[in-house]
Amino acid sequence: MNEKILNKNQISKLFETLKKEYNFFAPSKEKGNVIFKKIKDSEEIELNYLNSKIPPKDLVFPRIDTIFEYKINGKAIEIVNSKSLECRNIIFGIRPCDAYSFYLFENFFQFGKFKDELYLKKRRGSLLMGIGCNNPRNTCFCTSLNGHPFKKDHLDIFLVDLGDNYLVEPVTEKGKELVLNLKWLSDATKKDVEKAKDLSEKAELAISTKLDFKDTFKNLDSSFNSLLWKEISESCLGCGTCAYLCPTCTCFDVIDENDHYNKRGRRIRIWDTCQFCLYSLETSGHNPRDGKIQRCRNRIMHKFCYYPKNYNLIGCVGCGRCIQFCPVNNDLRLIIGKINKIKKEKEEMIVSV
């Protein structure tokens, strides 16, 4: 049998073994929020969590990423070659939905002939050691998007929380190699595997939100000027919560930070969101997304219309964070419901209040 057993009290051993070769990232509790961070002490690892508040995307697509640094010498600018992009990371405890978001990222970060090395090097250097979701939230809907709380497809090693133990199942070659080297893991029994299967079925049944995306793309594609957008955006604050806590949002801004006094600087990229006023502001002063109607529309269109158009995939993993954390409870489930109900009408122009 391929499956192994990792006792929960062996987590620190696992960490101590792996940290020699890898940067070990795991869920950790900071000021009441579960986030993924680089673990320095195994005590920091939080094993009791539903999912992290900030998705682990910032481990492969950081909030601040330095593209390069430079020195200014008179009129000449010299690029200071920044550090190597090679890395060896383990992301322990990532949920299947978030692992799927990394798969979606591949489309964006290597679209056509463009290869985003900043992302790709981090992604290739990261081994995903995920844990199935025993207790999906009421706001979760991964099963509506070909996902499953126990989906292992996008992981290297798949773990199931059996209570005191984890069932460890290597998925990819990389994962198999790593598990093989952890010789101290004991073998799983048939009973363990059956228990895991049982938990998987229970988790699937626990997902109560079912969304139908059958007509969503088609309806959106013909609803750019629908009056619906006014209704959908009416209560929106225009903050960046939904985007910054979304595992699939990839928009970024590139900024040159000049340090005039020290004759140096850096070019960085930071997360951006279509909800902000500078997002689509053009140098002419024109802004094609200059109000929240257009901005809310952009966010929904991007995930459920442009993404399917470009990559033949829906740009959402069903983690439910945007539903859970939207400060004004502008519920994506209701938005999708409204979009699905759009009848083929003549396009109506947006009328402002």
Place this chain on the structure above:
Amino acid sequence: MKKTSGIEIENQAIENSIKEIATKLFRNKEVDAILGYSAGTIPMASPPIIIRKESDVNKLVWNNFCSINLAKNLLELVPKSFDDKKNNLKIGIVAKGCVGRALIHLAAENQIELKNIKIIGIACNGIINKKRIEKEIGEREIIDISLFNEDILIKGKGFEQPFSYNEYLNELCKKCKVKSPPTSPELKEICSGKCEEVLSIEDDFKDISDYELKSYDEKWKYVKDLLTNCIRCYACREACPMCYCHLCFVDQNKPLWFGKTTELSEIIIFHLIRAMHLAGRCVACGACTSVCPMGIDLNLITRKLEQIVKERFNFTSGLNIVDLPPMATLNMSDKEDFITEEN
């Protein structure tokens, strides 16, 4: 049979009065739209709603999670608040005390015209500190919430936990002395429901006296620690009725005024400058804290602003439209010693 608590009865009475006044305003054609709170789709959420016809009045609710300051939603309607024939739209607004204060202050800053507004005043019985409860519940999912006697009862899969209502109110609500929208003879026309005249309020600021005792280094550590988790989503700014700048200072990029990253120094710059801009303007509604996805509690900043302005200018924002806000006036006798102060 389910026992109803005193607070629940109070909430029901408030909700009924909102619905009653709203119906009357629509019937008498005194308003074209009403801003209020609606039932949320997840526990502890009561999102804002705009209703435009009498038959939607039943969508209006009142409970202790109506944390958004609707004055901000109203402000957004103002630049466009006219119908096709360019007639001014008349808007009703469900107003707890801090919403009323925000409306008055916005009028004092010439941002809105009160004459087109109908204030549906209520005596607010406090907003529950949802973030504090969420923190204590931790990694368990909250499925249902109810009020039982003097407790907030939180239910989830396999657990039930009571929280004391009085203890788990927003800190600002505990200190609030303006439960209903302030009114005055000149505002009588636009006020309905429960509105009260407030001449001035006394406040001992005892709740922040611990902070006052801290050393300079300890204060700095406190602020750094408080803001570390900020993701700069700007929910605080977007929810704030006083943050109405067309272009916020942090969005200035030609040239770039402040860094846009989530490095701590830049997070702090954003929050402290925003705080400076709110001195004498903040109405202590707590909306900023209630919307923060990271659970950052900006209560201390709010209270400090109130305290400083009260002590230096004997001013409380949003009590009447006659007294000009100190930051909007220049007086030769204004104190300048703060410039040379060291702490």
